[in-house]
Amino acid sequence: MRAYTAEFVERGYNNRAAVPEHPQHFADWAARSRATIAALAPRRDVRFGPNPKETLDLFVPATPARGTLAFFHGGYWRALDKADHAFVAEPFVAAGYAVAVVNYDLCPAVTIATIVDECRRAIAWLVKEGPAHGAPAPLVASGHSAGGQIVAMLLATDWRPYGLDAPPIAGGVSLSGVHDLEPLVLSTMNADLKLDEREARAVSPVHHAPTTRAPLFVAAGADETSEFLRQATLMFDAWPDNRPPGMTAPRFYPGRNHFTVLLEYADPASDLTRATLGLFPAPRA
Numbered sequence: 001m002r003a004y005t006a007e008f009v010e011r012g013y014n015n016r017a018a019v020p021e022h023p024q025h026f027a028d029w030a031a032r033s034r035a036t037i038a039a040l041a042p043r044r045d046v047r048f049g050p051n052p053k054e055t056l057d058l059f060v061p062a063t064p065a066r067g068t069l070a071f072f073h074g075g076y077w078r079a080l081d082k083a084d085h086a087f088v089a090e091p092f093v094a095a096g097y098a099v100a101v102v103n104y105d106l107c108p109a110v111t112i113a114t115i116v117d118e119c120r121r122a123i124a125w126l127v128k129e130g131p132a133h134g135a136p137a138p139l140v141a142s143g144h145s146a147g148g149q150i151v152a153m154l155l156a157t158d159w160r161p162y163g164l165d166a167p168p169i170a171g172g173v174s175l176s177g178v179h180d181l182e183p184l185v186l187s188t189m190n191a192d193l194k195l196d197e198r199e200a201r202a203v204s205p206v207h208h209a210p211t212t213r214a215p216l217f218v219a220a221g222a223d224e225t226s227e228f229l230r231q232a233t234l235m236f237d238a239w240p241d242n243r244p245p246g247m248t249a250p251r252f253y254p255g256r257n258h259f260t261v262l263l264e265y266a267d268p269a270s271d272l273t274r275a276t277l278g279l280f281p282a283p284r285a
Helices: 006-013 022-040 086-094 112-133 146-154 182-186 197-202 226-238 260-266 271-277
Strands: 043-047 055-059 068-072 098-102 139-144 169-175 216-221 251-253
Touching: 006 182, 006 226, 022 055, 022 086, 022 260, 055 086, 055 112, 068 086, 068 112, 068 146, 086 098, 086 260, 086 271, 098 112, 112 139, 112 146, 112 197, 139 146, 146 169, 169 260, 169 271, 182 197, 216 226, 216 260, 216 271, 251 271, 260 271
Parallel strands: 068 098, 068 139, 139 169, 169 216, 216 251
Antiparallel strands: 043 055, 055 098
């Protein structure tokens, strides 16, 4: 591990301290999500695994879906809920895609490795059961913050233990993701994460090889801390064969911090929304 100090790590990774108005952003997400749930009437709390929070909310368009987006929320693996993130579904349902907003159990009740395993089960459920619920392939996965780490780990998964013969994800998005977790060993949040250096490395996607060449779109807010900008570049550089066509660097959205960058998904015309839609393979003629 690099020679970090605890003070440096706290300054680089404590997003709530870096954005003091973060409670306003959480309230905004929740209000937008309540409106989306009221408008789109998803199937809520669909169970995909045995652990308490292994559930998802499934949004489907009025006409047969063209594919499915699986979204994994952030919160440093220890906070927040799918109900706070329903608003990301709206532009994709409008474009004709199903959206599964996925929950998972939180630290310290479980480990990050367990969370990744739960999210793998969510993907396996979508592959096997999703079509019967209006959520067919192709499947794209997107995640914000901790969810970005989850998505990258999904692209480094051997899917055979989950009953799948081939990697199921056509493309991924890591938005403001943490891809090297070793610095977090020194953070105050490690009281909940309970990482040591070995465990942190084991759940760091930059230390794994992808099992697919599916494109991974890496992005963050341009106003995020230097460490989050570095984390995006680190992931982008680690997997050159997974760069989307024509993408030569991570995408950094001007004027967006760690929380407001997620609002790019509230805009159907945003670069992030269009890039995510672009990860779905073109339908066969």
